[in-house]
Amino acid sequence: MIQDDIIWSCVGENFCCFKAKTKLETFCRNRYNLSGICRRKLCPLANSQYATVLEHRGKCLLYMKTIERIHTPNKMWEKIVLPDKYSDALKMIDEKLQYFPKMTINKAKQRLTRIRQYLMRMRRMKLTVQPKLVRVNKKVERRERKRENRALEVAKIEKSINNELVDRLKSGLYDGFYNFDQEEFEQMLDKIGAKYEEEEEEKEKEKEKTGGSTFVIDEEAENEMESWGKTPKIWDMEDLVDDDYEKKMKKLKKRKKGKPKFEIEFEQEVNHQQKREKN
């Protein structure tokens, strides 16, 4: 009591390690302050008769300090556990802080109320799932994004998908799915194979004639050759198939580079690995 004013003149106006000044307000970081503000009546250092309500593990405790105990710091604060019931706790505060200044009693009750409110909220929050906030590390994000893009490029997904589909087609997986006749398809393949063989034969013949020099075969010439070489079958689709095939080939040639092509290769031995390497 006697020294309170002296202490305030040293602490309140000058330096105090618990003081936290902001532009608008001066706060008190002392654990025992009733309402974190630095003020003469609220300073736990400058008031030898002081009381607070603090919470420990869900229990509210009333801390009281009197002049007699100021010189024994480890026994300075008398701790009293407040009852769980709110009204009983208020009564206890009234009882224990009977001879304390009114401001202290009121502030203690207010503090008790606030503590109880946040404890309730904590209990409620524990029952729900709280979103976990995670930092956004700009550097990491940037790095990962770049790596993803790079990996995408390297993977060449479209190409590998294309290859896979072609393999599956050849292996006969889609036999049941597509509507064209397997026999027809195979026959068509055979024809294409035969045509190629004929071309090769003629190449050789020409080579023999000319002595090694090669000639470019026109499409018209091709047609003529076809009509000579082949015996007309009863099957109607034959001619159409050839025409269509030529058209298709033309179309394929006109296609852009980026689009996947359906190339039919004529090699008898089908080696998947080689093809993948080529592509």
Next chain:
Amino acid sequence: MTTQQLRPIVSVFPIKGKVKTIKQVPLPSVFSAPIRPDVVRFVHTNMAKNNRQAHAVSTTAGEQTSATSWGTGRAVARIPRVKGSGTGRSGQAAFGNMCRGGRMYAPKKVWRKWHRKINTNQKRYAVCSAIAATAVTPLVMSRGHRVNKLPELPLVVSDQLQSLTKTRQAVKFLKFIGAYRDVEKVIRTKKTRVGQGKYRNRRHVLRKGPMVVYARNLGIKKAFRNIPGVETASVYTLNLLKLAPGSQMGRFIIWTESAFKLLEDIYGSWEKPSKFKSGFYLPRPVMVNTDVERIIKSDQVQTVLRNRRPRSRKYGKKIQRADPYEDMSVMLKLNPYYKTKLQKQKELEEKNKEERKEIVDKSRKEYEDWLYFSEEEEEEEEEGSDEDREIEVLSDEN
């Protein structure tokens, strides 16, 4: 002397075993000296200047040229310029504090007054204040010392402490007595100095920890020497710069029993002078009882005061007054003429009633006429409109 005699008796604690009082010692009078932050600040700021070393700028710096001003008429500033030619330096400005390579403004001299004289009594006053503040728990806390676990303040310990030789023993004692938290704080907050001192052999900055004050050094000095933050001092030479670092009173001090007792002899009291400082008595406080609020509220003062004057309502509470327009009695209290005023109004009203009636009837009639008349007009217009228009059209064509 003062009513600030806090505790006439102080406990003495052992250095190991159990934290229990082994003895009780009377509190020296110094601890009741007036605590004066203003005196301490003044003495501290001046005392702190006393360990400064002279520094100055070279006397010839910036003056080692024979530069002369070119005068007027050359379309250049009149500042002295370096003579000669054939080098970049020639013609450049020299000598001024604004010039590149010139001397500074008011070059520092070695004969600056580096040290300050302080009156001996003032110095002693400050030291007494600082020692007194050491015993005030809130002040020690406000300085930032971790003293929550101490058994008592001021902390007096048996003389066995003075014979400690090993740092290990010293640390053990600090932990035992509850003072090690303060040392931990120092260790935790050791940082590299901010600023250029870090490469001028002042690399690290430490907080101040507990100070151990002894009467006789029987090894204690070396025992506590290497513990970060802990300082030792002899009772005979207590330094204000250490008792109130940064002119902040309330250093955490651990006294040995004999040192504590010696304080009474070294600083004396108000009745007995000091044995070591000739003619020195403890300073007398300006105010013996500093609890102003208590004094004002005391019976002795309150009985002599006159009655309180009524406060101005300007900043006071708002008083709930009855509304005069709701309650006639209140209105009459405020304005007794109101009654007659109402009566007069009534008479006037009745007088003008007839007149008003006439006016009202007239206006009503006018309105009705206008209303009915306008309806008739509209009908007529409708009947004749087409014909009129046709005629008009014909006329236009013509």
